[in-house]
Amino acid sequence: xxxxxxxxxxxxxxxxxxxxxxxxxxxxxxxxxxxxxxxxxxxxxxxxxxxxxxxxxxxxxxxxxxxxxxxxxxxxxxxxxxxxxxxxxxxxxxxxxxxxxxxxxxxxxxxxxxxxxxxxxxxxxxxxxxxxxxxxxxxxxxxxxxxxxxxxxxxxxxxxxxxxxxxxxxxxxxxxxxxxxxxxxxxxxxxxxxxxxxxxxxxxxxxxxxxxxxxxxxxxxxxxxxxxxxxxxxxxxxxxxxxxxxxxxxxxxxxxxxxxxxxxxxxxxxxxxxxxxxxxxxxxxxxxxxxxxxxxxxx
Numbered sequence: 001x002x003x004x005x006x007x008x009x010x011x012x013x014x015x016x017x018x019x020x021x022x023x024x025x026x027x028x029x030x031x032x033x034x035x036x037x038x039x040x041x042x043x044x045x046x047x048x049x050x051x052x053x054x055x056x057x058x059x060x061x062x063x064x065x066x067x068x069x070x071x072x073x074x075x076x077x078x079x080x081x082x083x084x085x086x087x088x089x090x091x092x093x094x095x096x097x098x099x100x101x102x103x104x105x106x107x108x109x110x111x112x113x114x115x116x117x118x119x120x121x122x123x124x125x126x127x128x129x130x131x132x133x134x135x136x137x138x139x140x141x142x143x144x145x146x147x148x149x150x151x152x153x154x155x156x157x158x159x160x161x162x163x164x165x166x167x168x169x170x171x172x173x174x175x176x177x178x179x180x181x182x183x184x185x186x187x188x189x190x191x192x193x194x195x196x197x198x199x200x201x202x203x204x205x206x207x208x209x210x211x212x213x214x215x216x217x218x219x220x221x222x223x224x225x226x227x228x229x230x231x232x233x234x235x236x237x238x239x240x241x242x243x244x245x246x247x248x249x250x251x252x253x254x255x256x257x258x259x260x261x262x263x264x265x266x267x268x269x270x271x272x273x274x275x276x277x278x279x280x281x282x283x284x285x286x287x288x289x290x291x292x293x294x295x296x297x298x299x
């Protein structure tokens with residue numbers, strides 16, 4: 001595989017009179033987890049659909065595993081696995097039957113299908129539930145089965161479109177562990193998510209998409225550094241967050257902010273200081289119009 005498993009340059013896509021992707025550029029190094037973070041309607045799913053050949057761009061170019069997504073669709077399809085936002089399992093079949101069916105549809109012989117099914121049931125910790133119908137599975141189990149189905153064929157690139165949507169905290173973290181194990185196998189993973197913690201925990205690099213453009217990209221720490229130094233938090237008597245104020249981290253800046261706040265809020269207001277989080281990054285990049293953010297990002 002090339003140094004970059006995914007390359008996107010100048011990608012544009014519109015639906016009727018709405019521009020969904022606007023001159024989008026992106027590079028995903030091979031063997032890494034790359035998170036695409038953004039609010040609803042930012043263009044995340046549209047990008048995944050183009051990269052997986054389910055939609056065509058209006059302009060620009062994109063390649064996956066070295067293959068052009070427009071001119072070499074068959075090669076791209078042979079190089080990717082895709083898990084959408086909702087589990088695509090057959091609820092009437094058991095977990096084992098779902099996997100066996102997908103293996104056979106993917107060209108495995110009967111013996112090979114049984115072997116691959118056993119491997120995947122073990123890998124995704126579904127052995128105890130293999131004989132149970134998928135409709136009886138919990139949300140976390142269904143997502144694990146869905147991911148296992150996506151990986152029936154060994155492909156170098158995996159697209160995960162908001163894979164943990166609707167899962168509870170325990171199920172979400174269990175799926176995170178499995179995603180990290182896939183990376184250890186050398187699989188390149190492009191992950192779209194609205195969960196800031198998910199991007200922070202999993203991704204080697206993160207891109208924030210806003211209004212159809214990438215407005216910031218870097219490691220988690222690099223993005224947090226953009227916000228500034230320490231963040232001052234104000235909480236009321238019920239310990240509810242009232243306000244969060246980014247600072248440069250310098251003593252003079254913090255003192256100035258504290259003096260201003262002391263004059264504005266009641267004496268029982270609690271003040272704390274913490275390091276920037278992905279929440280701060282996300283809010284700072286998406287609360288402004290995309291054009292304004294683009295100007296800041298270019299500095």
